Amino acid sequence: MADLINSTKKFFRKIGTVIKTFFWNIRRVLNNIKKRIGKFLDKHNLNFASKFPGWAKALLYLSPALIVLAIFTFWPIINAFALVVYENYNMTTDTITGYTVFGNFITVLTDESFIVPASHTGSSAVINTLIIVFISVPVSVLLALFISAALNSIKPLKGFFQTIYFLPYVTNTIAIGLVFAYMFKADGGLVNEFLSFFGVQSDGLSWVESGAVYWRSMFVLIFYSIWSTLAFKIMVFLTSIQGIDKQYYQAAAIDATPRSKIFSRITVPLISPMIFYILVTSVIGAFKIYNSIVALFGTSGAPAGVDYNLQSIVMYIYQFIDGSNAGNLSVAAAGSLILFAIILVLTLVQMQVSKKRVHY
Amino acid sequence: MELRLENLTKIFTNKTGIETTAVSELDITIESGTLVGLLGPSGCGKSTTLFMIAGLEKPTGGKIFFGDDDVTKLAPEKRGIGLVFQNYALYPHMTVYNNILFPLENLDVPREEAIERVKEMANLVGIGTLLDRKPSQLSGGQQQRVAIARALVKKPRVLLLDEPLSNLDARLRLQMREEIKRIQRETGITTIFVTHDQEEAMSISDKMVVLDFGVKQQYDSPQQMYTDPDNLFVAKFLGNPPINTFEAEVKKGYMMINGDKFMKFDVPDGLYDIGMRPENFRATEDGFKVAIKDIFHIGRDTMIHFDFNGVNVRALVDSDDIEEKQKFVNLSIKPNRVYMFDKKTGEVVSHG
Numbered sequence: 001m002a003d004l005i006n007s008t009k010k011f012f013r014k015i016g017t018v019i020k021t022f023f024w025n026i027r028r029v030l031n032n033i034k035k036r037i038g039k040f041l042d043k044h045n046l047n048f049a050s051k052f053p054g055w056a057k058a059l060l061y062l063s064p065a066l067i068v069l070a071i072f073t074f075w076p077i078i079n080a081f082a083l084v085v086y087e088n089y090n091m092t093t094d095t096i097t098g099y100t101v102f103g104n105f106i107t108v109l110t111d112e113s114f115i116v117p118a119s120h121t122g123s124s125a126v127i128n129t130l131i132i133v134f135i136s137v138p139v140s141v142l143l144a145l146f147i148s149a150a151l152n153s154i155k156p157l158k159g160f161f162q163t164i165y166f167l168p169y170v171t172n173t174i175a176i177g178l179v180f181a182y183m184f185k186a187d188g189g190l191v192n193e194f195l196s197f198f199g200v201q202s203d204g205l206s207w208v209e210s211g212a213v214y215w216r217s218m219f220v221l222i223f224y225s226i227w228s229t230l231a232f233k234i235m236v237f238l239t240s241i242q243g244i245d246k247q248y249y250q251a252a253a254i255d256a257t258p259r260s261k262i263f264s265r266i267t268v269p270l271i272s273p274m275i276f277y278i279l280v281t282s283v284i285g286a287f288k289i290y291n292s293i294v295a296l297f298g299t300s301g302a303p304a305g306v307d308y309n310l311q312s313i314v315m316y317i318y319q320f321i322d323g324s325n326a327g328n329l330s331v332a333a334a335g336s337l338i339l340f341a342i343i344l345v346l347t348l349v350q351m352q353v354s355k356k357r358v359h360y
Numbered sequence: 361m362e363l364r365l366e367n368l369t370k371i372f373t374n375k376t377g378i379e380t381t382a383v384s385e386l387d388i389t390i391e392s393g394t395l396v397g398l399l400g401p402s403g404c405g406k407s408t409t410l411f412m413i414a415g416l417e418k419p420t421g422g423k424i425f426f427g428d429d430d431v432t433k434l435a436p437e438k439r440g441i442g443l444v445f446q447n448y449a450l451y452p453h454m455t456v457y458n459n460i461l462f463p464l465e466n467l468d469v470p471r472e473e474a475i476e477r478v479k480e481m482a483n484l485v486g487i488g489t490l491l492d493r494k495p496s497q498l499s500g501g502q503q504q505r506v507a508i509a510r511a512l513v514k515k516p517r518v519l520l521l522d523e524p525l526s527n528l529d530a531r532l533r534l535q536m537r538e539e540i541k542r543i544q545r546e547t548g549i550t551t552i553f554v555t556h557d558q559e560e561a562m563s564i565s566d567k568m569v570v571l572d573f574g575v576k577q578q579y580d581s582p583q584q585m586y587t588d589p590d591n592l593f594v595a596k597f598l599g600n601p602p603i604n605t606f607e608a609e610v611k612k613g614y615m616m617i618n619g620d621k622f623m624k625f626d627v628p629d630g631l632y633d634i635g636m637r638p639e640n641f642r643a644t645e646d647g648f649k650v651a652i653k654d655i656f657h658i659g660r661d662t663m664i665h666f667d668f669n670g671v672n673v674r675a676l677v678d679s680d681d682i683e684e685k686q687k688f689v690n691l692s693i694k695p696n697r698v699y700m701f702d703k704k705t706g707e708v709v710s711h712g
Contacts, residue, residue, distance in 0.1 A: 247445045247449035248449055250443075251451075253416065254416075254442070254443050254463075255514070256467070257462075269454075
């Protein structure tokens, strides 16, 4: 038996060697051809590549990415600045009635349900978004920090737990959103069952359906957005924690440092650049929240038959492109520029604050 | 405080179950207030020994005593040790001041006293003016001083240094060597110093332990170890240029070299490993005549190469005793500077 295994191993090793030799020889032939072509070009003074300046070559190699970026990113940004000065832009006829500097901004800012809650809704896009950003981001960052520190300190089944916590990242937002909606169902939903198990009166308690009050459905939304963004944060934190030199912990152990202090005085400062990165990107991400709301509440952005709306700024903008106010692209452009401004200001503030707190 | 290791053993077992003995039955008693160098080639278990004393590594067997306390099972923070790491492990996000203060934050020390102690330590190691800097703004030598201050500030019972000078350039190393010696003298703390550099260990230590494959070879004062090596390994490990070793037979009480009688020895006849240090040779009229193979004049000394029993041997002699184009030289060596080692065990058989 052992003989058989050994001879099989030998056989496969032999095949491996043959394959490696084959590719080695192919490389040799290709190198040879390259050399000959080069010589030929040099001889007949045909080597254009060497005549190009370095920046031109770089531009040539970058061009595929640049073209795609230009069409799908740069042009829309420029276009947004162009659209925002059009008055009464009509998408189908491609006509305008004139130009305006602030007109579209004023339309957005004074629109009910953008900043000021409309009388019949009781909530506005900006308020909704700010609530989501300022609750879900800090909570998820702190949670991710604790979970990754805990994951790092467990030894048995480490890989298993890391996989479990990473799963939400590879699952589909919409699908999980539907599962969440099902879990929070009033009748027979998992959450209500769970609550009643602990003696809480939760029969028919509505979370995401008609009859759900604003804070309950907002809770589900925040819970969901925390859960779905946690995985990536945990992964980033865990890898950076694992990259910390063990000697710091040994030094701390010799100095009788309690665990909580090791975490707050050594682990967190040492991964602070990563925490800052996660903080900035998740604030931006949370401001652009869209698909989790759709997944939980549908494109209306609210449970059926309620007098409020959970729509975010992006959802508000989207209604001018492909919703109830479709075709009003100038207003949509104004809305997205306002969102851009908010994110820019907040990021600048974060960068200022981080200067003292982040140790590179 | 006296530090005692009793039969200290560490065996590492890897995933496939193969055992590696890093430290084997180490028995050492370190007197209070001495600086002991743990010396050996890389992989000989010296750092493992240090980490076991620190408590970061659990011994497989044996005991560690600090004075009369058995600390073998004690957690590192309860042992009262200061440890300086090879690459210092200074917290990069804290200033020098906070780095030194950090160990005291976890002790029951009044704040004023803690600050006082930080300043005192900083002055002792000579970084009193750098307290506001971050470790990245310091040179290697300064970082080293901060690391020592951090280890000493909580007044440990034992100071452990893990290859503390290996990250420094040659000149700084010489300077820090003296600094460590001075700091140790001033504080009077029992210190263990791990190094693979024999010259460094010899110049700094009160006593040295030479380890090879986790086994103690000799525990003695540096000079004693140099002049009185217990075995071939120690003789070969110490000294620069290294000791000459070759085989020689003893016939009728005479050591035979190149077919001639070299010197009379009172040992049983047989084949021995012989060690002679290059600097112990003298060029004298009545010496043993050898043919010079190669000669290097290096100012004060002259290095001569010649053959002893077919092995190239080097002698370092005074330049005054030798002329430039000399073909032959008469060399003598004191009998007690000729080391004879058993062929099988490597133990010293006789010198003189």
